[in-house]
Amino acid sequence: MLLEREKELAVLDEAVAHVQSGTGVLVLVEGGAGTGTTALLNQLADRATTAGALVLRSTGTPGERTVSFGVLRHLVLPLVAERDLLAPPPAAAPPVATGTGHWGPGVESGAAVRADTLHWLHILFAGLSAERTVVLAVDDLGWVDDASLEALAHLAARLDGLRLLLAVVRKDGLGARSPLVSEIAAAATHRVRARGLSRRATAKLAARHFGPGCPHEFGRTCHDVTGGRPKDLRALCGRARLRRLGAPHWDTQRLRALGESLRRERLLSLLRREPVLDAFLKAMAVLPDHVGDDLVARLAGLSPVQCEQAREALAHAWPPADVQGEAAHTRATRAVVLQAMGDEESSRRHREASAVLDAFGAGPEEVALPLLHVDRLGDPWEIHQLRAAAAAARRRGAPETAVRYLSRALVDVSAASHVRAELLYELGVTELDLRSPVAGRHFVQAARLMPRLRRRAEVVSSTPMDIVRSDPEVAALVRETAARLGTPREADRQGGYLAMRLEARARYAGLEDPGLVTSAARRLRELGEQHCGASSAERELRTVLVFTAAMGGQTDHGTVAGMARQVLEEEPTHTALSGLVLELLPPVLYCTDSPHIAASWLDAAHLHAAQEGNRAMLSRIEAMRGLTQAARGEVGLAREHGGRALALGEGTATGDRVHATLLLGFVALELGDGELAGQVLDPAEPPTDLRLFTLHGALNGMLAEARGDLPVALAHYLDCGRVMERAGWVNPAFAHWQVRAALVQHRMGRSAQALAVARTHHEHALRWGAPTALSRSLRLLGVVTDGAPGVALLRQAVDTVKTQGSRLELAHALTELGRRLQRESVPEGNRVFRRGRRMAAELLDAPADTGHGTTARPARAVAAGLTPAETRVAEHAARGLSNREIAAELETSLRAVERHLTSSYRKFSITGREQLAEAMGMDGTR
Numbered sequence: 001m002l003l004e005r006e007k008e009l010a011v012l013d014e015a016v017a018h019v020q021s022g023t024g025v026l027v028l029v030e031g032g033a034g035t036g037t038t039a040l041l042n043q044l045a046d047r048a049t050t051a052g053a054l055v056l057r058s059t060g061t062p063g064e065r066t067v068s069f070g071v072l073r074h075l076v077l078p079l080v081a082e083r084d085l086l087a088p089p090p091a092a093a094p095p096v097a098t099g100t101g102h103w104g105p106g107v108e109s110g111a112a113v114r115a116d117t118l119h120w121l122h123i124l125f126a127g128l129s130a131e132r133t134v135v136l137a138v139d140d141l142g143w144v145d146d147a148s149l150e151a152l153a154h155l156a157a158r159l160d161g162l163r164l165l166l167a168v169v170r171k172d173g174l175g176a177r178s179p180l181v182s183e184i185a186a187a188a189t190h191r192v193r194a195r196g197l198s199r200r201a202t203a204k205l206a207a208r209h210f211g212p213g214c215p216h217e218f219g220r221t222c223h224d225v226t227g228g229r230p231k232d233l234r235a236l237c238g239r240a241r242l243r244r245l246g247a248p249h250w251d252t253q254r255l256r257a258l259g260e261s262l263r264r265e266r267l268l269s270l271l272r273r274e275p276v277l278d279a280f281l282k283a284m285a286v287l288p289d290h291v292g293d294d295l296v297a298r299l300a301g302l303s304p305v306q307c308e309q310a311r312e313a314l315a316h317a318w319p320p321a322d323v324q325g326e327a328a329h330t331r332a333t334r335a336v337v338l339q340a341m342g343d344e345e346s347s348r349r350h351r352e353a354s355a356v357l358d359a360f361g362a363g364p365e366e367v368a369l370p371l372l373h374v375d376r377l378g379d380p381w382e383i384h385q386l387r388a389a390a391a392a393a394r395r396r397g398a399p400e401t402a403v404r405y406l407s408r409a410l411v412d413v414s415a416a417s418h419v420r421a422e423l424l425y426e427l428g429v430t431e432l433d434l435r436s437p438v439a440g441r442h443f444v445q446a447a448r449l450m451p452r453l454r455r456r457a458e459v460v461s462s463t464p465m466d467i468v469r470s471d472p473e474v475a476a477l478v479r480e481t482a483a484r485l486g487t488p489r490e491a492d493r494q495g496g497y498l499a500m501r502l503e504a505r506a507r508y509a510g511l512e513d514p515g516l517v518t519s520a521a522r523r524l525r526e527l528g529e530q531h532c533g534a535s536s537a538e539r540e541l542r543t544v545l546v547f548t549a550a551m552g553g554q555t556d557h558g559t560v561a562g563m564a565r566q567v568l569e570e571e572p573t574h575t576a577l578s579g580l581v582l583e584l585l586p587p588v589l590y591c592t593d594s595p596h597i598a599a600s601w602l603d604a605a606h607l608h609a610a611q612e613g614n615r616a617m618l619s620r621i622e623a624m625r626g627l628t629q630a631a632r633g634e635v636g637l638a639r640e641h642g643g644r645a646l647a648l649g650e651g652t653a654t655g656d657r658v659h660a661t662l663l664l665g666f667v668a669l670e671l672g673d674g675e676l677a678g679q680v681l682d683p684a685e686p687p688t689d690l691r692l693f694t695l696h697g698a699l700n701g702m703l704a705e706a707r708g709d710l711p712v713a714l715a716h717y718l719d720c721g722r723v724m725e726r727a728g729w730v731n732p733a734f735a736h737w738q739v740r741a742a743l744v745q746h747r748m749g750r751s752a753q754a755l756a757v758a759r760t761h762h763e764h765a766l767r768w769g770a771p772t773a774l775s776r777s778l779r780l781l782g783v784v785t786d787g788a789p790g791v792a793l794l795r796q797a798v799d800t801v802k803t804q805g806s807r808l809e810l811a812h813a814l815t816e817l818g819r820r821l822q823r824e825s826v827p828e829g830n831r832v833f834r835r836g837r838r839m840a841a842e843l844l845d846a847p848a849d850t851g852h853g854t855t856a857r858p859a860r861a862v863a864a865g866l867t868p869a870e871t872r873v874a875e876h877a878a879r880g881l882s883n884r885e886i887a888a889e890l891e892t893s894l895r896a897v898e899r900h901l902t903s904s905y906r907k908f909s910i911t912g913r914e915q916l917a918e919a920m921g922m923d924g925t926r
Contacts (some may be wrong), residue, residue: 002039003201003230007559008192012044015190016051016163019133024159026187027167030317031194033268034229038139040194042165045137053133053165060143062273071148075136076124098882118154121249129163139169141181143273149180156187172316203229209237210246225259227319236262264336267318271340276302280310285337286346288369299349301355338373346926347375347716354385364388368405377412383419392450399433408428421449425459432464440471447477454498457485461501461537463582468505472686475509482506510579511551512690514728520548521555530566540580542567547584550591553731557770558746561592569810573604582617583659586624591733593770593805596629596903599865602628614689615904623659630666631772632867633808636844639667639676658689665695669736670808671844674706690727691734694720698736701744703842710744713777716740732773733767739780746784754784759926771805779813782820803895807869811840835891843869861923873900878917 002009012027019025022568027044031037045055058074073724126135136146138152156166167407170185197205203219210218226232236259243258245251271278283300293307302310317332320329350370357367371382393402406427413420424446431439450456460481468474482502488495510516524545530538546563549555564585571581582605588593602625609617610634626641645660661680668676677699701716720737724730732738738761745754765777775797782793794817801810818833861871876886883901887894905911908919 003204004197005036005040005043005194008040008194009043011190011192012040012047015167016044016047016053018189019048019053019135019163019165020051022161022163024162025189026156026159026164026184027165027190027192028185028188029167029169029192029194030172032172032229032319033270034226034231035194036230037171037194039230040192041139041167041169042138044165045135048133048135048165051133052136054128055135055137056135057139059139060141060145060148062143065143065145067145069142070137070143072121072151075138079124079128100515100732102769106634112119114150122155122158123153125164126162133163133165135165135167137167141168141170141184142178144181146180149178149184153180153183156184159187172313186414196226197223197230197233198228199223202226202228204235205233206237209241213247215250218246218250218252218255219560221255221259225256225263232259232262232266238304238728262330263318263332264339264543265774267333267336268340270317271337274313275311276306277313280307281333281337282341283353284812285334285341286349286370286373287357287554288366295356295360298360299353327538343375343691350374351382354382358385361587364392365401365405372404373410373846379411380419383409383413383423385520387423387426390430393736394430394433399430402430403434403436415449417448418451421446421451421459424449427829429462434465435450440467440474443467444473446475447481453481453484454495455496457481457502461498461505463505465505465508468509469511475506478502478505478509497535497537500535500541504537504541504544507541507548511544511548512727512729514726517548517552517728519553520545520552521559523905524549524563530563530570534570536575539567541569543571543580546588550588551727551729551731551734553729553733553764553768557592557768557773560588561597562595564588564594565597568601573600573601582620582624585793586627587734589768590627590631591731591768591773593631593772595631598624598628602905615648616652619645619652619657620659622648623663626663627659627750630663630670631806633810633843634867635667635670635808637868638663642667658692662691662695665699669695669702672702672706674703677703690729694724694734694737698740701737701740703741705744708749714741714744714748730764732761732768732777733760733770735764739776742784751784753835755781758784766902771801772809775801775805775809779816783816791817791824794820801850802893808840808843811836811843814839855873860919864904864919866904866907867900870904870907873897874904874916874920877901877913878920 002219015025015027020701029037029040029044045057049055055073057532058079060071064070076452105652118396125134136155137153141149141926144152152166152168152307155164159166162888163261168184199220202223202897205214205215206219206222207214218580222233222236226236236255239258239262240246240255243254245258271281279300279302280296283296283302287295287299293311295305296302296308300307313335336891341349350373353370354367357370364385368385371377371386374382377383377386386405389676390402390405390409393399393405406423407509408421410420410427412553415696424442428439428442440463443459447456447459452457460478463474463478468478482499483497485495485502488499490496507516507520524542526546527538527542530542542563546560549563550560568585569579571579575581586595586598586602589598603623606618606621606625609621622641626638626645629635629641630638640665642660645663646657649657649660664676665680667673668680677784681696681699681703697716697720701720704710704713704716717737717740721735721741723737724737737756742754742757742761745751745757758777762777762781765774768774776799778793778797782790782797785793794813797813798817799811801813814832814836816836818836820833821829822833823829861874872890873886876889877883881889882898883894887897890897901913904916908916910916910919
């Protein structure tokens with residue numbers, strides 16, 4: 001019993017009744033594969049047989065598509081045995097009656113034989129139908145041979161007056177577009193279309209197989225994976241019963257998987273039956289998505305019309321499942337087709353696809369994409385295409401794709417080939433964009449395969465600094481290559497360039513090597529004064545040397561500051577986004593008390609980073625701006641810069657947040673802020689950077705002090721000291737551990753040890769000479785020295801930093817001096833103490849620009865970049881106070897007032913005091 005076929009069966013009954021009345025009928029049964037077209041044709045044949053008709057059947061098959069009259073023979077030959085039913089041929093026995101021969105251009109009198117045959121067939125069926133009704137049932141016109149189609153079309157045009165019912169099936173597909181098939185279909189008197197069953201009918205069919213207890217979800221899954229096609233439903237239910245997917249478990253998940261496998265089988269069967277569709281889909285499978293039909297036609301060897309027919313046939317025969325979208329359906333189709341091809345055919349077709357794409361002018365990535373699926377690359381052209389595709393992928397910001405292209409190319413390139421070395425180098429460069437940890441290994445492999453030393457030096461010297469420092473194998477390769485290259489001749493500019501780049505990397509990798517730290521200042525002297533137009537390699541080397549010399553603290557701070565200024569004057573600001581200057585020079589300027597040198601350079605670098613939207617670099621620049629504020633002692637502003645730097649660095653790599661962490665750690669140490677120290681230490685990741693390691697140690701010591709655990713605090717500080725001294729980093733500006741260790745020892749009653757540490761710190765500060773570091777060392781000596789000598793040292797500390805250096809250090813020195821004078825009952829002690837505390841509070845609470853031009857300081861002062869101290873002096877001067885009066889009111893030195901005013905004039909671009917009120921936006925009486 002057929003489900004939901006009542007209307008179709010009524011049409012078939014009507015056709016049988018018409019033909020019984022003596023009227024010729026042509027019934028056309030249409031539908032997609034598996035929808036039940038054959039079942040309807042069988043129903044028609046059964047009804048006609050029941051009514052007493054003579055039913056003759058035949059079916060078109062792919063294997064007999066080229067056999068002339070193959071289908072018609074199946075219809076006629078059963079009658080040959082009944083010789084009395086056959087009328088004599090009009091001339092000679094035609095091929096269809098004798099079963100021999102064929103017609104065609106090579107047969108003598110072919111046209112005459114064809115005409116005789118068609119006439120003979122008409123006479124034959126006219127005679128038969130005169131006695132009883134004759135039914136000719138032909139399944140699948142799409143696979144009927146052309147000669148049989150012509151014969152059927154001849155009969156279809158001559159049905160009048162015959163009791164002949166011609167029933168044919170036209171399935172949706174490529175054959176449906178044949179002119180002869182269309183001619184037969186146009187003569188149809190009755191049409192029926194087989195369609196998939198509804199969900200309700202599908203549930204009934206499932207219940208027949210699995211019993212009345214079949215759940216609704218199980219039946220719905222059957223419909224989803226088959227589209228309601230009866231043939232597929234019967235196959236699915238049969239296999240599901242064999243696998244016991246029904247009661248009692250009703251495994252819908254496995255049922256869905258089984259349905260997908262049946263769908264794949266149907267598509268594979270379709271490919272075997274339809275050569276045009278097979279060629280079309282295989283071309284589609286190996287070409288990139290969204291290519292035009294002209295490319296598909298070229299690769300498949302089809303015409304555009306055939307491609308369009310194949311696309312329509314696929315839509316009819318392989319529609320998406322109910323749960324599939326178009327994209328998922330396309331991927332599933334491609335996967336089935338690719339699976340149907342063997343490795344050899346797949347590789348051949350993918351190679352052909354790449355060649356066709358290249359011939360049509362496709363982009364590098366489109367050309368290379370099919371090559372990813374070739375079993376073995378042997379043609380240099382293929383390797384070239386993959387390299388070009390990788391370069392294109394990097395340009396569009398897709399390094400992951402570029403790595404995929406290069407990795408595929410490497411698989412089949414000989415280890416001895418120089419091409420492999422270049423591929424490894426390109427792969428390493430690309431992996432840097434992904435911050436991949438294997439980039440360094442690929443740089444090493446590439447360099448070792450380079451046949452020429454100069455090329456190896458080029459590769460190694462281009463290795464990024466962070467890779468050199470983090471990967472010991474890369475660092476060793478740098479040193480080895482530098483040693484082999486030696487010192488090039490003076491005329492060899494390229495060799496000199498490479499040598500400097502290699503030396504810069506070797507020294508950067510050895511920032512913690514005391515030998516390299518000690519030799520940095522001497523090497524700077526050998527290089528001499530930097531000349532205008534120095535190469536990037538020289539600037540790179542000088543940057544590393546300046547930083548190393550500063551950390552060593554063995555050279556006068558003024559000399560190091562001058563060298564840092566030279567580097568900044570020559571370094572383009574846009575290189576801050578990738579160079580060393582942004583990382584290494586701000587700490588140098590911090591410890592040399594010359595942060596103003598970098599102010600304009602940092603502003604320009606910030607502009608470049610903002611234009612590129614580089615949040616990681618904006619975070620670094622913000623942190624370095626904060627470091628310059630910390631160098632001035634403006635810790636409130638520095639802390640705000642640090643907070644913004646952390647916010648900008650949110651979601652970036654850990655290395656990009658180091659600078660903000662260092663800044664906030666310095667601020668926490670300067671202020672003794674335990675809460676801020678806890679925030680800095682919160683990420684429990686062990687630090688690998690020496691600066692971070694010592695910072696963490698000092699902060700842990702400070703927190704231990706706050707808990708009252710002085711032995712633990714001292715252990716932290718001394719541990720920091722051992723690590724710093726082992727690396728040769730003895731600059732007093734960064735020796736917070738030394739200051740705090742001496743103070744803890746002093747509190748523990750170890751006066752001799754405290755005094756020894758303080759004197760060592762003072763010796764380093766004297767050698768370095770920076771006012772802030774020197775004042776701090778004098779303050780430390782004053783604290784651990786009793787009596788009048790201690791007071792004298794504290795007064796000297798105040799005088800040292802009164803006119804230059806960190807304002808916060810001056811506040812600390814004043815506070816300690818005031819505290820000592822109070823203990824000594826000196827009258828000025830209270831005033832000095834209050835001044836120091838007030839200054840520290842002002843520096844801590846100094847308001848920052850909110851970004852909207854409104855602050856506690858005048859907006860014009862903020863816009864011009866005046867510091868809080870400069871603003872206070874400028875405001876007093878704008879009100880008409882003399883320099884001496886300003887110094888007395890602000891309790892500062894006359895020289896400091898002059899310095900602040902000079903700086904204010906420069907920032908406002910004015911020449912003197914008379915223009916100051918207007919520049920500040922004041923009326924002079926404020």
